[in-house]
Amino acid sequence: MTDLTALRDATDAEILLPGDAAYDEALPVYAGAGEPAVIVRPGAPEQVADALRLAREHGLTVSVRSGGHGAKTFPNPGGLVIDMAAFDSIEVNDDGTVRVGTAATWGEVADALAPHSLVITSGDTRDVGVGGLTLGGGMGWLVRSVGLTIDTVESIDIVVPDGRHLTASADSEPELFWALRGGGGNFGVATHFVFRASRLAAVVGGQIVLALDDLEGALRGWRDVMRAAPDELTTSFLALPAKEPGAQPRALLLVCYAGDDEAAGRAAIAPLLELPGVVSVDISRRPYGDLVQDVTAPPPVTMVGGHGLSDFGDDVIADYAAALRGFDGPTVASIRYLGGAFARVDPDATAFAVRDREVMLFRVAMLPPDAAPELVAAAEAPWEPMRARITATYGNFSETADPELLPLLYPPATLERLRAVKRRYDPDNLLARNHNIV
Secondary structure (H helix, E strand, O other): OOOHHHHHHHHOOEEOOOOHHHHHHHHOOOOOOOOOOEEEEOOOHHHHHHHHHHHHHHOOOOEOOOOOOOOOOOOOOOOOOEEEOOOHHHHHHHHOEEEEOOOOOOHHHHHHHHHOEEEEEOOOOOOOHHHHHHHHHOOOOOOOOOHHHHHEEEEEEEEEEEEEEEEEEEOOHHHHHHOOOOOOOOOOOOEEEEEEEEOOOOOOEEEEEEEOHHHHHHHHHHHHHHHHHOOEEEEEEEEEOOOOOOOOOOOEEEEOOOOOOOOHHHHHHHHHHHHOOOOEEEEEEHHHHHOOOOOOOOOOEEEEEEEEEOOOHHHHHHHHHHHHHHHOEEEEEEEOOOOOOHOOOOOOOEEEEEOOOEEEEEEEEEEEOOHHHHHHHHHHHHHHHHHHOEEEOHHHOOOOOHHHHHHOOHHHHHHHHHHHHHHOOOOOOOOOOOOOOO
């Protein structure tokens, strides 16, 4: 490989190489630091095109960083990282649309939109980048009232591997626009998104603390309430490790009613207060941004378990509850109830085609990095019955780049359509450090 210092003569973009002070500062991401051969920091679409050209010319694998919240599966040792940090603008337009740079974080977006009484549905975490979450789908607090983040996208500015700067929308590059909404970073480097924001001065939300004496009963009751709930009500079940040894296990129902009428919100939430095991309630009218929280990255751990999309019948609930009881070590578990606007989107409208599942389930045991094989097996065993229940998965939560995951991400017709778009826009598979469409 040629001397990479020559890259500085080939582009106006900032080039960071090992040994540069700024290189070390740029390495850390949520999942840990990588060791790329070069970091390119473009400030304009033309410089993004330069980075892609240089990667091709020097035989470097490419990865793209927007908010830096990606999974540990996708570091790029010895490769070229395109750090999109300069693309972090947030512009509110008079027509209620919002143009957002790919590297802005969802906390920054919530803060910028609050004075306008606008929101864009996003993930739950402030420091997640706009680009990565959006391209994978975007499942957040308004999923039942407006759908996924991709369901609010009007257009996407993108640099494709041959260097062209395109705008993908329903009227321009429509097949690329379809693929970008759920197909991940397979087709180019997104620079900006235009979203259709929702007018929402406040939400009614907070948390309900549950004891776990009757976990199955609580989950069945929660499901039954949500099957009859208005679309404005989105809820998630969350169980975390006890903070102190010997403490009684607790779980949370996290609640968001997408409306600022506190009486209507409390009426929608009221049936949840009758669930078995309610210990305490903290519900109030509050800014939407209060629900987009700061989350500290966990220490290095081995995560064992899984996640996916499923129905939520009594048999699934029984197996899920057994998985939570089946391992005594630290475990994080969550269930997001879907339906509503999420489920009404035509499966062919975006590349996120799995719209008919009732919940997204998640459960991982958190083990030491050097956990013995027998401990890993003990943590894995309770989750095994759930694997047969999970019929699809969510790419933004998937930490494996295994091609065998693709059929769980995309139904067969969707996957074939994505492959056709990939052949058209990235025939050489320059962008492969992702859930690669191959």
